Amino acid sequence: MTALEFTLPAELEAHEPPEARGLSRDRVRLLVGHRSSDTVRHHRFTDLPGLLAPGDVLVVNTSATLPAAVGVTGGELTVHFSTEQPDGSWLVEPRRNTAKATEPFGDAAAGDSYPLVGGATVTLREPYSAGRLWIATLDTAVRPYLDAFGAPIRYSYVHRRWPLSYYRTVFGTTPGSAEMPSASRPFTDRMVSRLVSAGIQFAPVLLHTGVASPEAHERPYPEPFAVSAHSARVVNQARAAGGRIIAIGTTAVRALETAAGADGLVHPANGWTDLIVTPGRGVRVTDGLLTGFHEAQASHVDMLTTIAGPRLLDHTYTEAISAGYLWHEFGDVNLILP
Numbered sequence: 001m002t003a004l005e006f007t008l009p010a011e012l013e014a015h016e017p018p019e020a021r022g023l024s025r026d027r028v029r030l031l032v033g034h035r036s037s038d039t040v041r042h043h044r045f046t047d048l049p050g051l052l053a054p055g056d057v058l059v060v061n062t063s064a065t066l067p068a069a070v071g072v073t074g075g076e077l078t079v080h081f082s083t084e085q086p087d088g089s090w091l092v093e094p095r096r097n098t099a100k101a102t103e104p105f106g107d108a109a110a111g112d113s114y115p116l117v118g119g120a121t122v123t124l125r126e127p128y129s130a131g132r133l134w135i136a137t138l139d140t141a142v143r144p145y146l147d148a149f150g151a152p153i154r155y156s157y158v159h160r161r162w163p164l165s166y167y168r169t170v171f172g173t174t175p176g177s178a179e180m181p182s183a184s185r186p187f188t189d190r191m192v193s194r195l196v197s198a199g200i201q202f203a204p205v206l207l208h209t210g211v212a213s214p215e216a217h218e219r220p221y222p223e224p225f226a227v228s229a230h231s232a233r234v235v236n237q238a239r240a241a242g243g244r245i246i247a248i249g250t251t252a253v254r255a256l257e258t259a260a261g262a263d264g265l266v267h268p269a270n271g272w273t274d275l276i277v278t279p280g281r282g283v284r285v286t287d288g289l290l291t292g293f294h295e296a297q298a299s300h301v302d303m304l305t306t307i308a309g310p311r312l313l314d315h316t317y318t319e320a321i322s323a324g325y326l327w328h329e330f331g332d333v334n335l336i337l338p
Helices: 045-051 142-149 189-197 229-240 250-259 301-308 310-322
Strands: 029-034 039-044 057-061 063-065 069-071 077-084 090-097 102-104 113-115 121-127 134-138 174-177 201-207 223-227 245-248 269-273 288-292 333-337
Touching (some): 029 045, 057 229, 069 142, 077 142, 090 121, 174 201, 201 229, 201 250, 223 250, 250 288, 288 301, 301 333, 310 333
Parallel strands (some): 057 245, 063 174, 245 288
Antiparallel strands (some): 029 039, 069 077, 077 090, 090 134, 121 134, 223 269, 288 333
16 A cells, blocks of 8 residues: 555544544644654654654644635535635635535536625636636625634534634634644644743744645645744754754645745745645755645645655555544644654
């Protein structure tokens, strides 16, 4: 088996948050892979401080999750709000409601308008990606409307609705992501304090992630990001001193690597990134990655291969499936170290 060819057993899908399984956020399982030896070890997330070294930097995404799913009046469809565009329009994905959650809806057309709960109307202007995302406008201010009438985006493997607080992380200070930057979900205030006490530094970055493509596994599209002068300085100084740069989530990798020059120095930057990390492109700054477990066809697999290497990635996913690790945003996590 390779990480690109496995079939995920249904019993390894996390159907609810760990809190509903009797665990605190920071008690999920942590599978640690070491690229230097292509070995993996089993831990709990609470072991993280002992797996890092003083001077290491954790790059964290401060984007907070929006209540980005809104029902269409009549109950047949749900609209997922994805990414605000520079002109004030939004990318949206209309999806058909099912008994479990939603599924792709292929019958939308330019000019279609949908009455939403709460009295708003969304109008599809033009297609953005084939059969899925649309450039659309809402006849009221989107953010306040979502706060009043939206709910977290939920796919069929999560069997019931959970409040927005379950989809937000301890680092999320700036609402803007359609879906949770879930790699940082296991962090708690206590864990952050333990890490700081152990000499671990944090470098906040921002990347607002749009709606996933769980059926088609499309490549990421351009997303807004920002890397501050402070975070660039923290990363550059740590690298010069021999510290390791560990990204918390694929979104943090995308933001950080966008801001990194060919010389390996990180510069303050903001705007939109269309960067896709592949083995051919490589990474300039990122030494390691904490992330959830991804499906075999997921677009993130190229990034994982880049950071872990194909041998370690294969070993990691074989072991994760054998040992019953859980997938998706409420599941377990994987730490890739150099």
